[in-house]
Amino acid sequence: MSQTVLVVDDDPHIRQLLVFALEKAGLATREAEDGEAALTAVAEAAPDLVVLDINMPKLNGLDVCRRLRAQGELPILFLSSRDDELDRVLGIEMGGDDYVVKPFSPREVVARVQAILRRARGAAAPAAANAVLSHGRLSLDPESWTARWNGQEAPLTVTEFTILKTLMGAPSRVFTRDAIIDRLHGPGFAITDRTIDSHVRNLRGKFAPLGGHDVIETRPGVGYRLGACLGQAA
CATH class of the missing domain: 3.40.50.2300 (Response regulator)
Structure with a gap:
């Protein structure tokens, strides 16, 4: 349909x-x-x-x-x-x-x-890619497109969820904004860095009330990577 x-x-x-x-x-x-x-x-x-x-x-x-x-x-x-x-x-x-x-x-x-x-x-994702991802107090379920902190659900948009899933897929890697854009849309899409910054700010704002103050870490001049996800204040 x-x-x-x-x-x-x-x-x-x-x-x-x-x-x-x-x-x-x-x-x-x-x-x-x-x-x-x-x-x-x-x-x-x-x-x-x-x-x-x-x-x-x-x-x-x-x-x-x-x-x-x-x-x-x-x-x-x-x-x-x-x-x-x-x-x-x-x-x-x-x-x-x-x-x-x-x-x-x-x-x-x-x-x-x-x-x-x-x-x-998420139709094109292989079954292995739909396994639940966990890091510290954060968990993502790609099958149901839900994100949780200590069991509490954080309502994310499609784009926010995809950014977080990208970071969780390689928790030690620092992703440039261009690399994140490529994961969202594929190479060649014209999106400003500030758009990615806004999405990251939204993600932090949704997890902070749940105690998730360290979900995403900023590496100045480089980009973003997954934080410790232990609930430590920034």
């Missing part, structure tokens, strides 16, 4: 362009013309992913994301109508999995949508 993408944008031309490209790639689509309509559409039948414009009437994309994140971890790809780094970083920090800046190539949007959906499915 085809996975469903909800396309949310107040510009009907953009919606039509994206719907055509996504359906050509074999995905089912639905549309919403503003933030309120998007929330109604998700409540009626949750899609597998939302392509969400940031600048919209009634409710902007950031507000929609905030409400969706209060309900669960539905994957979100943001569309930004201008090359505004603040918008993009805010979107990522609120729980968006990725973003595309307008004007965009429909092929790029489709590629990023497919990358997020692949990570969410």
Whole structure:
């Protein structure tokens, strides 16, 4: 069965362009013309992913994301109508999995949508890769896409989970931001270092209330690696 993408944008031309490209790639689509309509559409039948414009009437994309994140971890790809780094970083920090800046190539949007959906499915991962990973008080279950600290679940987005799984796969290795981007999207995707920094900041913010103050360690000038995961204050 085809996975469903909800396309949310107040510009009907953009919606039509994206719907055509996504359906050509074999995905089912639905549309919403503003933030309120998007929330109604998700409540009626949750899609597998939302392509969400940031600048919209009634409710902007950031507000929609905030409400969706209060309900669960539905994957979100943001569309930004201008090359505004603040918008993009805010979107990522609120729980968006990725973003595309307008004007965009429909092929790029489709590629990023497919990358997020692949990570969410985990369908191509071999059985051995789905074994539960443990390090200190942290555990990841790739089969159920759940992360726990001392048995308490931390609700992670698809992208956050994938970053943490990457670090746990080689706990002694320091990953550059470029290496993390390659694991997320494959070589050649243009994403700023600050986007990865925002995802890491989100991860730390989700584990800190559970006592996980040392989940990810920063190596200045190099990148990130898995922390001791013993609950020690940073």
